Amino acid sequence: MEPESDFKILRAKRLIDGNGGPSLNNQSVLIKDSEIVAVGDTQDIKAPDGSSVEVLDFGDKTIMPGMVDAHTHHVGFGAGRVGDEVASYPDEVLTIQAAKNARRALLSGVTTIRENGPKNVTSLRLRDAINEGLTIGPRMHLCGRPVSIIGGHMGYFGTTPTGPNQCREAVRQLIKEGADYIKITATGGSTQTSLPLRPSFNLDELRSITDEAQKFGKLTAAHCSSTQGIANSLDAGVDMIIHCIFQEPDGSNNFREDIAEQIVAQQAYVNPTLHVFRSSIWKLMLKHEDQGLSTAEQIELDEMRRGFDERLEHCARLLKMGAKVITGSDSSWGNYLLGNTPYETECLVMAGMSDSNAVHSVTNDSAKSLNMDDLVGSIEPGKQADIIVIDGDPTKKITTLWNVSEVFLGGDKIERGSDESLSAVRQHRPVADPE
Template sequence: MEDPTQAFKLITAGRLIDGKGGQPIEEGAVLVQGSKIIAAGPAKDVLPPEGATVETYDYPGKTVMPGLIDCHTHHNGFGDGRPGEDVAALPDEVITLQAARNARDSLFSGVTSFRDNGAKNMTMFRLREAVNLGIIQAPRMVLCGRPIAIVGGHMGYFGAEVTGPLEATATVRQLIKEGADYIKMSATGGSTRTSYPLLPAFTLDELKAMTGEAHKFGKLTATHCASTQGTIDSLDAGVDMIIHCVFKDADGKAHFREDVAERIGIQGAYVNPTVHTARATVWALELRKEARGLSAQEQSALDESLWELELRWTHLVRLIEMGLKIITGSDSSWSSYKLGNTVYETECLVEAGMSPMKGIVSITSDAAKSLGIDAITGSLEPGKEADIIIVDGNPADDINVLWNVTEVFLGGHRIDRGPESALAGIRQQPPISRTDTSIANALHAGH
């Protein structure tokens, strides 16, 4: 026990979920001193030292649990459907201000840690400097800086295009010098207009060079994989996380490769499926349809988006059934997915077959492990940072309870989130005509 003369916070609630996957503890408590958790468990067992100064927070009927961790964000973006090229065309100063706004919305929604998956130039490093200087509040950040792409490759417009193993290695070193916590690579094309999503981007030698250099310095790696060959190449290179993990062949045909999925499991790579990004595109088109109707071209886009969502969701069911290590990473604010709405991605995982408790783990302790920050945060355990949220209800029964965040603590500090009216504006609302529910219902019938 630390110095009892220092003030403590005692947080009590109707139940406690520690983030490690066990059953909720009825009438739980967390004892905090400074920024650290001192004890967590049944309230009757979690007591401050005799004579200590204690600040008490009591939340009867509610749940105390770890803060949420979003493993995939793009804080430079707007989540309004604009392409990445348009974001990259904005001045860095504007993008950094937008990133600060997004970080605030994320924190207020209950996200206490995030990993940004690619930003323009130095914008996210500058945001972290502002946080460290006390200028703004934001969740804990795990940053890659600029994502690495081939010339014309996905997100190359953010400032890191390379050709050959030597340039690839030099760029990894430069990013680490600038403060990168991990290395993000676009192993295939994506939504970038000049890229080819169905084809591998880097040569295997380039991928191996970047992954090896990152690992040499103790940095994790992750690859954007919009088609199967990108995943295969990433596994050959020893990448730590497969992002999107889309099973499509070079001709565009969807083909779930069980052998590739088995390799992911054998090598212990994490999978970040980003299903709600596809669903958010469907929702945006449906909202437009409700407001003014769709042109023939827009209706075709909606039909294609529904097909993409069904494909991604169905393949996710298979990955969950195979027992792969799947975490919550929203991919907001890409496409039409705004920051502060991470829970929609966890909901997609549960719809695909995860139990609500496993969904909780995917956005807390497993998320922390996948980012290499599990010694710091992700569960309610002594010695870890007191990143804590209070939710109204029991998310182990219904994952959507995670929307009901009533309090956020970051490093033991209670966050002033402002009025409820402002918080209500953070959540994106779905359309009335939820055509995606037929896909979800089919998933339920299957498992």
């Protein structure tokens, strides 16, 4: 084997640095070990005299930061299984499933993930295994387990405190186990025993969670599938509102301008998780294209479409008001398989985000929302060399995010395998819903 060079230089026709601007022409990136050392015009970027350097020229392609997906579920199957069923699998099986998902994510160009709901210590042990070199996956920002109420959404994953003291205890326990941030389920959700239209924790419980997390410098993110949960989470100072569904206890949709204003004023991040919803629509559309639908299924499809349009509209209003919206896919939850993050970014564009801002939402903005922008999210000296190479310019057309041809994690080129194995990662859209 040839000895590794001291430096790597990546160059291409276009570079997107991840800071939100347009793409730049004829740039090069100088990498030493895992770190970016310099970025600039190709004629100016050179390794120091006397050092060995490997130059990788990607011709007319685009170099950009690896994608940062702020919302994943590595234990999920992405094949329609509900959470209750996922949680019934033994931890050993779920850890292997998580490893499969992690590999898929990395091969697709996602180089950092924030895990939003694993069971017991599965994700923590998976990260250990990746660090040991047993398997590959993106950088992992972990919650350990979500904090839920008894019978509440994701309570089956193992942490269900009651009262402010137990809530503090839960946060301390998760941090002791290695959690990087604290995920809260502030309302019910798809969990069979939970009530999605009702809040879960009381305000004093939520406040003790955020207070304890803040004390240790950890961010908080709250699952909110109805309005009162959003309001409570904001009052408790939660840093990220997940789903952000404006729904009343009677199930009616009602965008609350006052709460949206509070989101903007508190600079809370919003992770709207649009495609996980659309993926269930697509599942029915694909069934329709394949074998047809029953009358009941057709009615369900029409209802889901109306719901999706409403969620797009609410997201559009949040964007117009200046809310900080980032890409967090929610895969492999429900029908949305990890390795397909661009579908969520595409939905943000459907809600009115520009292509250029959408690229930002899945790179440096997303990294900022995780407090990881000192490490990843953009191509800048001092950051980790998490870089992908793309055919096309996603700042002009977001769907070119699919055209990943190379992935580098911490300066190492990832072996992505055959086209056949890569195409197995991709979920396809229905013919009736073209790009």
